[in-house]
Amino acid sequence: MNIQIPNELLSPLPVPFQLLEYKTRLKEFGDWSRENFGLMTVRRLVNARSDFVDFILLNVWQLSDLHIEEDISLLAVGGYGRGELHPESDIDLLLLSKKAIKPAVQEKISLFLTTLWDLKFDVGHAVRTIKEAIDIGKDDITIATNLMERRLICGNNHNFEELEVELNKSKFLSSQDFYIKKRDEQEERHARYHSTSYNLEPNLKANPSCLRDLQTISWVAKKHYNTQSVAELVGHDYLLQDEYQEMQECQDYLWQMRFALHIVAKRSENRLLFDYQPQVAELMGFGDDGKPSVERMMKRFFRVARRVTELNSMLLQRFNSSILGVTRDVIVLDDDFAIHGRSLLVRHEDVFFYRANIFKMFIHIAENPQVEKLHSATIRLFRRVRRRLMGICKT
Structure with a gap:
């Protein structure tokens, strides 16, 4: 356990x-989590729920007598594999074996899964051999992405290690293939939302400039560099330290909104519907004065969304050249x-040393209709000078 969950919530559960x-224990944890929203970081709270669910699953695993089976492993995948669970999020599980599982x-x-359903867990699960997991992952980008974020909860460690080896082989899915599929997936998702983040009832998970766009950056980078942590990407010179920090800040704000939304909706809801917005704004500390509170919250949301758009565009462009080797005239x-x-x-790096060049940049865009976007190097440099100018304005 990484988080200081109250000891009474982790005390031994009854047998039989x-x-x-x-x-009752799940309800008590939910109450503790809601009471601490706003008192501790949302990152600690989503990690705490993941840890607590681990605790429950370990107990149910033993009650189902699966702990005595030598060829079965229980893996968390997807968001749960990252150790991140919001109050009403589903849990994605992979039950992994080396050979075909016997009827007994x-x-x-x-029994294990039925018990979890009786406890009202929204469980997404698959029961597969190592070979099946690899074969299906090759053909399905969603499953391949889920497998990238894997974590052993309990069971046979050798199965997990063998899966690790197979997943890290280039023949499973090259970083080039993975990037192309995730890029295409993002473009299709953006099209469903009319390619805009300015939605008055945004889907905090799937909307352009929301959590999925941040996750896509990290998925592509982690696959290319074979890492399990976004922080490691700074060492690979893919992210600057301030860009990593900005990704964390944007994620934390979107997480706060999503966490509060789950509390208000009392279910796994990612759409920030009008009916929920006043209560979400109040939980997030924007006040309880109705429409003004919501306006303050949404103003901050749209600023965060703009930052996510910049990061996503800049960093995926970098991959377009470094992974695909794309060259342009x-x-x-x-x-x-x-x-x-x-x-x-x-x-050159000193372009924006002269502030007049900021205006010249926009003039070039206006005079050259073939220019559809800023290059990743331009975005990175412009973001740096914008922060400097904002600092000057504050002093």
């Missing part, structure tokens, strides 16, 4: 199994700017 006692073990697995406009493909590219 008593459904009411488990439900299948019965125990059925460069058309020089002047000493400071050039056109690279459909992007406006800065030609």
Whole structure:
């Protein structure tokens, strides 16, 4: 356990199994979690729920006599695999074996899953051999992404280690293939939301510029560099330290909104519907004065969304060149700017030392209709100078 969950919530559960006692314990944890929203960081709270669910699953695993089976492993995958669970989020599980599971073990697995359903867990699960997990992951980008974020909860450690080896082989899914599929997946998702984050009832998970866009950055980077932590990407020179910090800040705000939304909706709801917004705004500390509170919350949300858009665009562009090796013709406009493909590219690091060049950048965009976006190098440099100018304005 990484989080200081109250000891009484982690005290031994009764044997034989008593459904009411488990439900009571889950309710007590939910009450503790809601009471501490706003008193501790949302990151600690989502990690705490993951740890507490681990505790419950370990107990149910033993009650189902699966702990005596030598060829079965219980893995958390997806968000749960990252150790991140919001109050009403589902839990994604992979029950992994080396060989086909015998009927007697299948019965125990059925008991394990039935007990979790009786406890009102929203469980997404798969029962697979290592070979099946690899084969299906090759053909399904959603499953491949889930497998990237894997964590052994209990059971046979050798199965988990063998899966690790197979997943890290390039023949499973190259970083190039993975990037292309995730990029296409993001474009399709954005199209469903009309490619805008300015939705008055945003889906905090799937909307453009929301949590999925942040996760896509980390998925692509972690696959390419074979890491399990976004923080490690700073060492690979993919992220600057301040960009990593900004990703964390944006995630924390969106997590706060989602956590509060789950509390208000009392279910796994990601759409910030009008009916929920006043209560969510109050829980987040924006006040209880109705519409003004909501306006303050949404103003902050749209600022965060803009930052996520910039990060997503800049960092995925970098992968477009570093992973795919895409090269474009460069058309020089002047000493400071050039056109690279459909992007406006800065030609040196001191471009924005002269503030007039900020206006010149927009003039080039207006005069050159083939320019559809800023190059990742331009975005990174412009973001740096914008922070500097904002600092000057505050002093």
